[in-house]
Amino acid sequence: MKNQYVSELTNGSIINSAFVVSKKQISQKKDGSSYCRLELQDKSGKIKGVLWTETLERTKDFQVGDYVFVRGEVSLYGDELQANILTLQKIQDLKKVDLSDFIRTCPKDVKEMFSRLLSLIRSMKNPFLRDLLLKFFLDESFSDSFKKAAAAITYHHSYSGGLLEHTLSVCETCDHMAAKYSNVNRDLALAGAILHDIGKVHEYKVGVVIEMTDEGKLLGHIAMGHQMVAEKINEIEFFPADLRTHLLHILLSHHGQKEWGSPRCPQTLEAFLVYHADTLDADIGSFNLLIDESPNSDWSRYARNFERRVYLKFVSDQPYKEGDTEVGSEPDVESHRVNDHWSEEKDRLFVLDNNSSDNSSQY
Template identity: 35%
Template sequence: MSNRRYVSQLGHNEQVQQVFLASDKQLRPNRSGNLYLQLELSDRSGSIATRMWNANESDYKAFENGDYVVVGGATQLFQGNMQLIANSIRKARPDEVDEADFLTLQTEDIDKMARRLAEVLRGITNPALSALAECFLVDEEFMGKFTRAPAGMKNHHAYQGGLLDHVLSLCELALLVAPRYKDLDQDKLLIGAFLHDSAKVDELAYERDISYTDEGQMLGHMVMAMKMIDDKVKEAERLTGDPIDAALVMEIKHLVISHHGEYAYGSAKLPMTLEAVALNLLDNLDAKMASFSQLINDCPNSESNWTQYYPNLDRKLWKGVREE
């Protein structure tokens, strides 16, 4: 059992000497022109902004983004956020790293969720959509990536297995919501929930730290998903010997390219079907619940019933009455 202090447990003015995962490193000048190292350090509980003053090029080159590093320093509250001021950083030896400290979801959690997702998708009754879902489910390379990928860079489900976590949550929501609206097609909503972020398996790189691939940066997951869907439609048609209706394929693609809901949020189209409207709202609900919960859990304001003020949300969040 690890005795580390997780990022979410760190308090003000606490001495730290332990292993973290490094990302987003930059060597920057301060106002006086002296260089300092800026980076993010993380473990499975979250991340903490880190500075190392009076750094130099060799400090910067001593490790890469995605490396495990041993960091010595002290925490401090700065403008409502916890940060770490490091006085030493070096690459960690393999024997110093406990991988479990950096996995939000353990292997057994992921296996259980993957089994449940397959169970839900194999409940689809539309033969064409069932065949399409099956072609994805039996693709071991795709599902291997799908169960490891995060759902985002930072905002929600930003951890290995986060995509599976998010998609399963959406599918469970679809099973709850669809029966309430007689004109809503549950099978279409389920396939949309499954595939809406499917191309994130190739949009993002996630072996250690999370970043965009070149294709992800250039094209984005919604565009990338179009070819992925076309390929699997052809595969399903070959396996079943039956063509899939072109209008149905169009609706599936529309679910993917409209799921962000607004042009300002990157949607290529606004939702134009009942299933697309439902998918956008459920996707937003699940993402918001995950990100707001994370903000509440990660808030360094341990002495208050409230979080700090978040300018991007234009509010504080209520954490509940603290137990004395």
């Protein structure tokens, strides 16, 4: 049933395969007739699609999360691929569906990543921060949810296991930078990195598709994460008040700007570090998703989070050709002398030209 994947689709491709519906929106034309915009998904990616009026009228009702068999053709809409759907039929017999074909999961080993995260936690010297983190991550129910959670719905690490992958990357970046800058409190930065997105465990519901929970829509992961960490801190006797304030500040400020959802802007060194490490990993994660979406293209579609299209082609490490100056080779001294002489001559001509110009034209 599943014989074609989103990542294989190109302009002009004929679609004849099963997908899961990840988005659906009924809209109206100027003449009052209805049409449907949707998004189709499998484990390799997503593609936007459209059912025009006649197709929609003869299509039986379907919902987000339904498995559907689709026939149609791929075309370009702006700079994005779009599925022009001719027929869409809901799959009733789910025994014919292999869930692994449709659910997007982290390409990395979740067990290995979680082991690395625990090792970083256990390497902390501050007993209060170490105990706080172990209260979360040695809780089997919480850790199972954390390992399955997504970091986002669309832009970065938007698949099961994505939250763990993103968190570990942010944490390892902070660990590296703490080794580089001696005035960074390593344990505080690591704790902030590990906990910064902890509210996403409850913000998103991860199934065949990723959806935002009602709690997530009303509160958001920053507020939920702040509450989760504050409550857990209260369970630890003698937890230092200033350490609590600094840690919670990292959580509240990790989006960087108030207009980006942060109740506070970063105002401590560790908060700055977590914010930049988080942004860097999210941007690279988004870039990699664009590469996965368009494996045969040099340029991505317009990416709203970047406000631009991005160039996807890798720079290959070509060997030096004969005559090229290699790294470490002796420079061409005579060429430098000629260039230096010409630079001096241009400077002399520039001065002469300025001295002879009409000074009244300066303003």
